[in-house]
Amino acid sequence: MNLLRKLWNNLHLFMALPAIVLFGLFFIYPLAQGIGISLTDSNGMSPPRFIGLQNFVDFFHDARAKKDVYNTVFFAIGSAPLLNLFGFLYALILDRPFKGKGFVRAVVYLPAVISPLIMGYVWYFILQPDRGFLYHLLASLHLGTGGSDWLGNANSALLVLVFINVWQFVGMTMIIYLAGLQSIPKELYEAGEIDGAGYLKSLWYITIPMVVQSIKINVVTNIIGSLSVFEIIVALTDGGPGYSTESLSIYILRMLYGSFTGYSTAVAMILFVMIIIPVFLFMRYINKKEFEM
Amino acid sequence: MKNTRTLGKYTLVAAMTLLSLIPFYILLYLALNNPSRTLFNGLSLLPDFNFSNFSEAWESSKMGLATLNSLIIAIGGAVLIILAASSAGYAIARYSNKFHQSVFNVLLICMMIPAIIITVPLYTLMKSIGGINTHWAMILLMASNGVPFSVFLYTGFIKVLPREIEESAIIDGCTPFTAFWRVTFHFLRPVTAAVVILQGLAIWNNYGQAVFFLQGQDMRTIPLAVSMFFQQYGAQWNLMAAAAVIGLAPAVLAFLVFQQYFVKGITAGAVKG
Numbered sequence: 001m002n003l004l005r006k007l008w009n010n011l012h013l014f015m016a017l018p019a020i021v022l023f024g025l026f027f028i029y030p031l032a033q034g035i036g037i038s039l040t041d042s043n044g045m046s047p048p049r050f051i052g053l054q055n056f057v058d059f060f061h062d063a064r065a066k067k068d069v070y071n072t073v074f075f076a077i078g079s080a081p082l083l084n085l086f087g088f089l090y091a092l093i094l095d096r097p098f099k100g101k102g103f104v105r106a107v108v109y110l111p112a113v114i115s116p117l118i119m120g121y122v123w124y125f126i127l128q129p130d131r132g133f134l135y136h137l138l139a140s141l142h143l144g145t146g147g148s149d150w151l152g153n154a155n156s157a158l159l160v161l162v163f164i165n166v167w168q169f170v171g172m173t174m175i176i177y178l179a180g181l182q183s184i185p186k187e188l189y190e191a192g193e194i195d196g197a198g199y200l201k202s203l204w205y206i207t208i209p210m211v212v213q214s215i216k217i218n219v220v221t222n223i224i225g226s227l228s229v230f231e232i233i234v235a236l237t238d239g240g241p242g243y244s245t246e247s248l249s250i251y252i253l254r255m256l257y258g259s260f261t262g263y264s265t266a267v268a269m270i271l272f273v274m275i276i277i278p279v280f281l282f283m284r285y286i287n288k289k290e291f292e293m
Numbered sequence: 294m295k296n297t298r299t300l301g302k303y304t305l306v307a308a309m310t311l312l313s314l315i316p317f318y319i320l321l322y323l324a325l326n327n328p329s330r331t332l333f334n335g336l337s338l339l340p341d342f343n344f345s346n347f348s349e350a351w352e353s354s355k356m357g358l359a360t361l362n363s364l365i366i367a368i369g370g371a372v373l374i375i376l377a378a379s380s381a382g383y384a385i386a387r388y389s390n391k392f393h394q395s396v397f398n399v400l401l402i403c404m405m406i407p408a409i410i411i412t413v414p415l416y417t418l419m420k421s422i423g424g425i426n427t428h429w430a431m432i433l434l435m436a437s438n439g440v441p442f443s444v445f446l447y448t449g450f451i452k453v454l455p456r457e458i459e460e461s462a463i464i465d466g467c468t469p470f471t472a473f474w475r476v477t478f479h480f481l482r483p484v485t486a487a488v489v490i491l492q493g494l495a496i497w498n499n500y501g502q503a504v505f506f507l508q509g510q511d512m513r514t515i516p517l518a519v520s521m522f523f524q525q526y527g528a529q530w531n532l533m534a535a536a537a538v539i540g541l542a543p544a545v546l547a548f549l550v551f552q553q554y555f556v557k558g559i560t561a562g563a564v565k566g
Contacts, residue, residue: 012388012469016396019381019440022373026415026437027403033414093305104306106552108313113490113548115498115516118537121523122316125323125530133319171313179560213564220405228407231500235523249409249501261413268410279405 038266043259055266064243065251065267071158072248072274076226078162083222084215086166087173092207094174095181105178109171116168120235123164127151127236154244157237161245165232169225173218180214181207216286220279227275248274323534346535350522353532356539358511359518363497364543365428366514370435371493374443375485377436382447383473387456397448400441408438409501419506426509434506435499439492446562450484451477453561486551487558497544515540 038055042048059065094105111119126133129149150156184207192202208215230249233239239246239254246254248271255264324347325340350356385393415434424430458480459472467475500516507514513521519540522533 008470009468012384012473015380015384015470015473016393019377019400019444020396022377022433022437023400023403023440026418026434027406027411028399030411030414030418031403031406033417034411037413090309093302093309096302098302098306102553104310105556106549107310109552110545110548111313111316113494113544114541115500115519115544117498117500117516118519118541119316121519121533121537122320125534126316126319167312175556175559176563179556179564182556183560183564211564217563224405224407228409230409234500249407252409252412253501256413265413268412272406272410275405275407 034265034268037262038269040262042262042265044261045259048262051262055263056270058263059267059270064246065248067243068246068248068251069274071245072227072229072271074158075162075165075229075247076223078159079165079226079229080219080222082162082166083169083173083226084218086170087218088177088211090170090174091177091181092203095178105175109175111168112172114168116231117235119168120164120232123160124151124236127160151237152241154241157241157245161229161232161236164236165226165229168232169222173222176214176218177211180211184210212286212289216283219282219286223278223282224275227278228271320534320537323530324538326531346531347539350532350535351539354518354522354536355510355513356515356518356536359513359515360539360543362428362507362512363514363540366431366435367493367496369428369432370439370496371489373432373436374439374492375488378440378443378488379447379478379481379485380473381440381444382451383477385444386448386451387459387469397444400444404441404445412502412505415502416505425506426512428512431503431506434502435496438502439488439495443488443492446484446487446558447481449564450481450558450562454480483554483558484562485558486554487562490548490551490555493547494544497547 037048039050039052040048041051041054090108094101094108127150129135129152134150150160188206188210189202192206197205228249229247230253233245233247233250237245239250248267252264252268252271255267322340325342325344326346327341327343381396385397419425419430419434422430424433454477459467459469459477462472462476463469498516499514500520503514503517507517519533519536522529522536
């Protein structure tokens with residue numbers, strides 16, 4: 001009885017347990033297993049054989065995988081900086097007082113609420129060659145529609161994918177910056193004004209340092225999100241034409257469906273490393289910066 | 294000078310609004326057109342206002358069932374996330390020790406791992422616990438996906454909340470555990486709203502894992518139902534658009550209900566904490 005009483009009084013020390021059990025079972029445990037599977041020639045049917053790092057060696061000789069790494073990195077290098085730039089600009093504009101502010105913020109965030117898959121389908125309608133919305137718009141405005149097959153062309157398709165990703169998630173980035181902007185005490189700007197700082201100066205010396213926390217969250221989530229891009233590509237090009245817009249996460253699933261289970265898991269581990277490294281470097285850089293300020 | 298600046302500001306804001314709304318307009322335009330009219334003929338910007346697409350899409354792709362499945366999984370997952378993540382956040386923020394600190398760090402690192410990376414071993418696990426094509430396993434899986442970021446938000450939020458909130462309750466005879474559920478939990482409303490929006494919508498929109506673990510026809514969620522439309526009846530854009538509108542309506546509704554707390558929750562949970 002006494003023991004039960006004691007347990008009850010100290011229950012707060014076990015409050016993290018449900019989260020740990022849940023996360024341990026459905027994430028940590030599979031992750032640990034995945035590391036094991038990536039070292040085998042598992043195909044999901046016959047018993048797997050340990051082959052060491054062979055899958056990883058194969059990866060570096062896989063031309064399609066190289067192309068996918070290029071596509072994925074291209075997509076991320078296009079998306080992450082643009083998302084942050086426009087998200088920040090959007091937040092600066094929508095932080096100022098004007099009528100209907102709340103409405104505009106909600107509308108700008110709205111695309112991020114919808115599944116990237118469905119939004120991808122909508123953009124597919126818009127970009128259809130010879131019959132989509134954009135084609136008709138350009139045609140009726142006599143702006144010329146030459147080369148309207150934006151998704152059929154490998155070079156333009158990747159750019160289109162970046163554009164749609166930025167379009168869809170700019171609201172998400174904006175909200176985080178907006179939250180940062182709102183936590184800056186107004187007195188700082190008043191003090192800056194007294195010292196004769198103009199708009200750009202106070203932006204550089206007050207606003208940006210004060211939203212460092214928002215920058216961290218946004219950059220990290222954008223790196224993760226863009227390097228693991230999946231649905232938008234499935235909806236718009238399905239990796240085509242050829243493999244020209246295929247991302248690593250799509251490749252992982254294709255290999256999985258093709259019963260290359262071990263190889264697919266190895267590629268997944270490589271993607272994991274590809275995400276961890278830039279995130280780690282960025283965090284180290286920005287934490288150093290913070291100390292200097 | 295002041296007038297031109299105001300004008301410039303409103304033009305900019307109007308452009309931002311329009312840019313965000315165009316695809317929604319296109320979707321509604323297609324969903325409301327007669328089946329014969331799938332294209333944009335010239336610049337006729339008004340649709341035919343034919344509402345039959347909705348009923349047809351609803352029946353032909355079992356959208357009702359898909360909506361129900363999505364609702365069960367999203368609500369179940371969100372409730373589980375809120376319970377598990379808020380209590381973990383409380384323990385980490387208020388009772389800091391080595392164990393809680395390392396739990397927090399592990400969750401933070403795992404936030405960087407996209408779900409796709411564990412698909413293969415997860416499939417084996419789901420099979421062995423009989424979780425394929427079940428609501429309960431999908432709820433548990435979705436909840437575990439949402440736990441790290443939500444714990445992060447709750448921890449940050451509780452850290453900036455004054456301790457006095459639960460201290461007086463503890464003096465009045467509550468244990469720290471009951472003080473949390475009776476008192477502190479009610480102060481977490483903004484961050485809970487942010488979690489509902491972020492995680493509830495992530496579950497509602499989940500496609501990558503639903504494709505694997507909900508293969509049964511009767512277990513399809515909204516994104517699966519809509520994607521079936523796209524793949525199987527590729528030419529019938531009106532129906533597909535109607536199905537998409539049906540599928541995104543609850544998400545938009547939930548967002549509008551909870552969005553007033555949203556920025557507050559993010560500000561206190563992620564930015565200040």
